[in-house]
Amino acid sequence: MDIAVVALSAALVVATCIYSYFTWRMAAEMRETRLQSIRPRLGLYVRPYGPTGGHLALVSLGPGAALDVAVALRFEPSGETRQWSATVFAPGDDAEFFFPRLEGHQLPDFDELERENMQATVRGSMRDIAGNVYDVSEHVDAAAWWKLVSAADQHYVEAPAERVANEMKKIRDTLEKIRISAART
Numbered sequence: 001m002d003i004a005v006v007a008l009s010a011a012l013v014v015a016t017c018i019y020s021y022f023t024w025r026m027a028a029e030m031r032e033t034r035l036q037s038i039r040p041r042l043g044l045y046v047r048p049y050g051p052t053g054g055h056l057a058l059v060s061l062g063p064g065a066a067l068d069v070a071v072a073l074r075f076e077p078s079g080e081t082r083q084w085s086a087t088v089f090a091p092g093d094d095a096e097f098f099f100p101r102l103e104g105h106q107l108p109d110f111d112e113l114e115r116e117n118m119q120a121t122v123r124g125s126m127r128d129i130a131g132n133v134y135d136v137s138e139h140v141d142a143a144a145w146w147k148l149v150s151a152a153d154q155h156y157v158e159a160p161a162e163r164v165a166n167e168m169k170k171i172r173d174t175l176e177k178i179r180i181s182a183a184r185t
Contacts, residue, residue: 038128040066040089044120044138046113046145047096053109056120056140058084059094064128071124071136075100077117089126099142110146118142 041062048054056073060066066089073082078100086095099108099118108116124136158166 038064040064044122044140046142055096057094057096060089060091065090066126069126071122074121076119114143114146
C-alpha cells in the first residue's frame with residue numbers, strides 16, 4: 001500500500017507540474033494577445049487624389065491608438081526632411097503630406113514622381129496606451145509604385161466618399177431644378 005501511495009503522489013506531482021507549465025504558457029499567450037490588441041502600427045503609402053497625382057499618406061493601421069507620435073519624413077532624392085507629431089493617432093486616422101514641389105513650385109504628378117525617382121521614408125517613435133514605446137520605420141518607393149501601377153494599366157477608382165459626394169451633388173442639383181420649376185408654376 002505504501003508503494004501505491006508514493007506512486008499516486010508522484011503522478012499527482014507530475015500532473016500538477018504539467019498543468020502549471022501549460023497554465024504558465026497560456027498566461028504568456030494571453031499577455032501577448034492583450035499587448036497585440038493595443039499595439040499601434042503605422043503604414044506609409046501613396047494615396048491618389050485623381051488619375052494623375054496623389055499625396056503621401058501616413059495611416060494608423062493597428063488595433064491600438066498611437067500616442068505621442070513623433071516622426072521625421074524624408075524625401076529622396078531631394079533630401080527634404082519634415083517633422084510631424086500627433087498626441088493621439090487613433091486607428092484608421094491618417095495624415096496626408098504633399099510631395100516636395102518641383103522647380104516651378106508645382107506639385108509633382110505621378111509621371112514626375114517616377115522621373116525624379118521619388119522615395120519617402122518615415123522614422124520616429126510612438127507608444128501604446130500601456131506606455132510601451134515602438135519604433136516607426138516605413139518606406140515607400142513612389143517611383144516604383146507608379147511604374148508598377150502604370151505598367152499594369154490599373155484603372156483609377158474614385159474613393160467611395162468622393163462617389164457619394166458627387167452623387168449627393170447631382171441629387172442636390174436635381175432638387176434645385178425641381179424647386180425652381182415648382183416655383184414658376
